[in-house]
Amino acid sequence: MSRKKVYNTAANIRAINAQHWSLSSFERWVFVSDSIYPQNQPLPQPQLQMQSQTQGQTQGLRYSRPAASLSDPVYTPEGNIKPEWDYLLSSLDNLGAKALNERSEKARRILRDDGVTYNIYDDQTTPKSRWELDLVPAIIGSEDWATIESGLLERAELFNLMLKDFYGQRTLLKQHALPPEALFGHGGFLRACDGIQLPGEHELILHSVDMIQRQDGSMCVTSDRTQAPSGAGYVLENRTVMSRVFPSLFRDSHVHRLASFFQRLRHKLISLSPSQNQARVVVLTPGAHNETYFEHSYISNYLGFPLVQSADLVVRNGFVWMKSLEGLGRVDVILRRIDDVFCDPVELRSDSQLGVPGLLDVVRSGRVVMANPLGSGVLENPILLKFLPQISKTLLGREPRLDSVNTYWCGDDADLKFVTANISNLIVKPIYRGALMKSVWGGDLSKTELDDLLAKIKHRPQQFVAQERIEKSHIPSFTTNGLEPRPSILRTFSVAADNSYIVMPGGLTRVGLSVGSQLISMQAGCPSKDTWVTATEPERVQEDSSPDTSQSEQEALLVSLPSRVVENLFWMGRYAERAEASLRILRTVFMLINGEQSISKASQKVLLRSITEITGTQPGFLAATDEELANPEEELLLIIKDGSRPGSIKSTLNSLLYSADESKELLSSDTIRVINDIGDALDNLDASLSEGLSSAPEEALDPLVIPLIALSGLMQESMVRSTGWRFMDMGRRVERAIQIMKTITTLTSPMVDKADNETILHAMLRSMEVLITYRRHSRARGGIELGLELVMLDTNNPRSLIFQFEHLQSHFAALKRGDMNIRELEEEDRVLLEAITSLKLSRIAHLVECTDGSRGKLALLLSQLNKLLSDFSNLVSDKYFDHRVDPQQLVSTFWGD
C-alpha cells in the first residue's frame, strides 16, 4: 500500500478502503430480537401522548406512571416512585424541560467535539453518524445490582470454563451436557485453535452480556459477546459527558465509578504478557472504516496502549512485531477488536485482509497472547443458552443464577416441532453470526416468507435456533414530548481479574425510539444512556494499590509510533496544505473574474488553467473550448464538489479526513474538533452550493477555509514538536513547495498585453498571500522581479520556496538523532542542499528572461527543484514508511460457513 507517488493518492486510499469494507464482520449495534425490522411497519404509537402534552405545557418535567401493560421498573405496584429513581426524577422535574433541552444541546456539542461516532463515512456520500446520548440515566439500585453482579460473575466463570473445555477435554460432550453437533457444527469452533492456553486462571478475558429486565424485575440474558465486545468505551464517554452536564446531580446520586474496571482491564492485559521484560500491549483495530473505531482509539488512549492495524504487525522468527520508526518492536499482548476468523490468513479465513499472516502459530507457541483468545467466538453460539442449565450443573455443580432467554434448537426434533408450530411468535436466528441470514421476528413475516424460512430451517436445522421475545422494561427517556417510557436493553462488561472477574458497575443502556418498539439499533438512531448504579452512601474512592501502576506508565513510552500512523500524519499535512492551496487559488480567481474591473479573455484563460494545474484536476480547463472558458461555472463547481474526481476539493478533504482518522490517537481534542468541523462543512457542501456559483461564491467556500486555517494554526501552535509533528510538517512543506512551483509556472507565463501580465502576477501574489508585502515594496520597485524574489528567495516569507526547503532540512536533521558522528552527508541531505544552493545561486534577472514567449531559465530551475523535491519525498517514504506488498494465497483454499 505504498503511497510514495506524489500525486493522486486519493484514488489509492479509496482502493484500500474498498478492500477492507467488504471484509469487516463486526458486531453491529443491532440487538438480538430485531435485526430485520421492516421499514414500512407502522411503529407503535406512544400511548401516553395525552399526558405528555399536558406535561409539556407545565414548567416541570414529570414522569407519569406508564400503562399497566408495560414492564416498569420505576413505579411500585402501589403507584409510588421507587427510592432509587426518586432523586433523579424529582431533580429533573425541578430542572424542567427547557433546561434539560439546553443540557442535551450541550451534551451533543461535547460528543461532537470529542468526535464520538459509531460509524465512519463508508462511502464518500453518507455523513458520519453521531453517537446519541439520552441525558436521563438508567438507574439500578445497589441491592438490585449486587444480585445482577453476582449472576454476571458466575456467568463469566461458567463461560470461561466452557471455553477451556471446548478447546481442551470436551468433557461437556462426553458427559452428555451438550450434543456434539451443537459444538462441532458451529462456525465459531476453530479447530486450528484447539489446545491454546493462556497464562493465568482465565481463558476468557472479556465477557459481555446483553440483557433485558423482565416484568418481575429479574434480568434475562439474550446473548453473550465473547469475541471483541464493544461498548465499554462508549460507556466511559457517556459517563464523562454526564458528569460534565450534570455535575451536582451526578455527585449527589452516589454513582458507582467506572475507573477501576478499566484499571483492572489494563492490569490484566499486562499480566498476560509471556515476556520477562516489560509488557508491550497493543490494541488491534480493523481500521478507521470500522463502525466502532472511535471506541478503539478512545480505549487505546485511555489504557495507554498503541492502536495498531494488522499491517502494522508482522510475524518474524516466531514472534509478533510492530513496525515503528525505530524498526521492529516485539509485541507481547494484543487486545483484539477483530473477529477471530479474520486474524490469520494462513490458518483461518484465507481471504482476510485484516489479519497478520502467521499470527496463530505464534499464539499457539505462547509467545504472544490475544484477548479474547482466538476461537472464543464459539461461546456466542445461541444453542448454548438452551443447554446452559446442564452445562452449569456439570461444570459448577448448580444451575446458573442468571436466566437466559428461552431458546429452541432446531437440531433437536422436539424443539423443531415446537418452532414449526409457533414460528410467528419466535425470533429465528442462525447459530453463527454473519452466516446464512440475519435474525428475524416471525411475526413480521408473511405466509410465504414464513414458508421460505421454514424450508430454510428444515434444510439445515442444526444451524438455527428460535427464541422467545421478552417484553422489555420501559424506562423514562427524554423526548420531544417530555419524559416518556421507552423499551431498554443493557449490555454489561466483565473482565478477568486475579481469581475471578470484575464487572463494570452498570454498563451501556440503549433505548428504542417509541413505546413497545422492538428495534433497538444504532443504525436506526436509537439513543444510549449512562447507567447509574446508585448507592445510598457515597462510594469510597479506593486508592489503586496495584503495584504495576508506576511501572506500566513507562511501558507506554517504550512502544513508539507505528510507521503507518506517522505516514498518515505526513499525508494529513500534505492534504491539508493541498486543500488550502486549492481553495486559495479558487478564491483568488473568483475574486478576479467577478471583480468590478473586468479582465481580458487571455487572462481568464490563464487563471482558469492555473486552477486545473494547481488542483491537479486535468484535463479540466486545459482542454476547454473558448466557450467553456467563457462560462467556467460548471467545471468550477465540479472541481469543488465532485468527490469522485481526484484533486477536487471534496476528494482532497475526504483524504485529509481519512488520514486524520488513521492517526486520531495522536491528535489533540481541539484538532479533532476542527477535523469534525471540516467533516460537517463537507457534508453541507452540496447544500451551500445548490444555488451554483452565481452570487459571492467565495463565501460558499468560507466554511471550509476557516477550519483549514484553524487546523494549520493548531498544527503550528498546539502540537508538541515530536516526531509525529515533524512528519506532519514535512508533509505540509513538501506539498506547499509543490504548489508554489505549480503556481509560479502557471502564473508567470509572459502575456502579450502588459495589463494581463499585471493581472496574473497579482493573482499569483494574492493566492500566495504576499500581495500586501509586494505593494509595500513596489513603491520603490516592482514587477515580476520583485514578485519572484518574494515567492522564491525570501527566507522571511513562510510561503516562499526557499523557506520550505530550509524547513525540510531542519526537520530531517532532527530526525537523525544519535548519528552525529557520521561525516558523509546522507542522500536526503544532499538533495535538500542541492535544492537550497541552486535557489540561492539563482539570479532573478536571469530567471525572468523571456525568449520565444517563455521563461526558459525559470522553467529549467523549477523542473530541477521539482525533481529534487520528489527525490526527497521518496527517500523519506522509503526509509520511514511501511511498503508492504499485499499478500496472496499460495493455493486457493476454502472457508465454509
Add this chain to the structure above:
Amino acid sequence: MRYQVKHTTTYKYAARVTHCYNLANLAPRNTNRQKCISSQIIVTPQAIHSNIRTDYFGNQRYHFEIQTAHSELSITAQSEIEIQEQRPGLDLDFGITYGDVLNRLREGISEDVIMAREFCLDSPMVRASEALADYARPSFELSRSLYSSVSELTSRIFNDFTYTPGFTTIATPLSEVLSHKKGVCQDFAHLQVGCLRAMGIPAMYVSGYMETLPPPGQEKLVGADATHAWIAYFSPDEGWIEFDPTNDVRAEGQHIVTAFGRDYYDVTPLKGVIFGGGKSPILEVSVDVSRQD
C-alpha cells in the same frame, strides 16, 4: 510391510517472493494400521523458523517461514512408514447392521461414538445433499451390514464414475461431479464422504499415497507415483474403516496415510501466504513410493 516415500513439491514463481508463511501436511501420521518410523522435511530456500505439531485431527503439521527472497520454493518430505498386516475378522455379511449403527450413533453413549458424530456434519468442501443420499440409498438397507453397504457403494462409484484428470479442479462442486460422473481421486473421495454423511454415517477424507506397480516386465519410473485420496467411515465397535473408491478396494497394505480430515480443506498438503510471486506459479509434484524389503 515397510515403505519409503519421497514427495517433492516445487513452486516456480513469475516474480520474486520476498517472504512466505506456509503450512504443510506432508509428514505421515500414525494410524491403527501404520506407524511413521521417520520423517524429514527439507525446504529450499531454508526456513528461518519452523515447527511441527500434532493438529486437531492428530495429523502432523509443519509450519515454516522463509525470509530469503526466492523465485522457486521446493519442499521435500521423506518418510519411512511401517504398515501392519490387516487384522482379519471383518466379514462382509456379518458385522453390525446399518440400522444398528444409526441407533448407536443416535444414542451416543460411548465417547468414541459421540466424537465420531463430528464427521456426520457438513464440512467446508462437502455438504450432504438429497442428491447424494439418492445416489447412495440403493446400497443401504437397515438390516444389511454396514460394511457390506459401504463396500457396495465403493464399487458403484468405481463403476459409475470415470477417472478423468483435468476435468475437475479442487473448486468443482460435488453436484457437478455427480452429474458428469467424472473426476479424480479427490472428487471420488469427497463424493463418497458426502454420500455416507447423507446416509447418517460418520465419514472422513484420507490423504496419502498408494504404491503403484509397473506393468509386468517394465521398470518402475522414478517419481511416477502420485498423492492419493480415499475415505474412512466409522462404525461403533469396528472403528474407522478405509475404502478407496478410485480403485474399488478396501485401503490396506498398499495405502499409506498422510492425514485424516473432514475433507481436503483440513489436510491440504501445502498452503500459506506469500508476499510477491506474481501471477500463476508453476507447480511440480513428484512422488516416489518404494517398498523396503
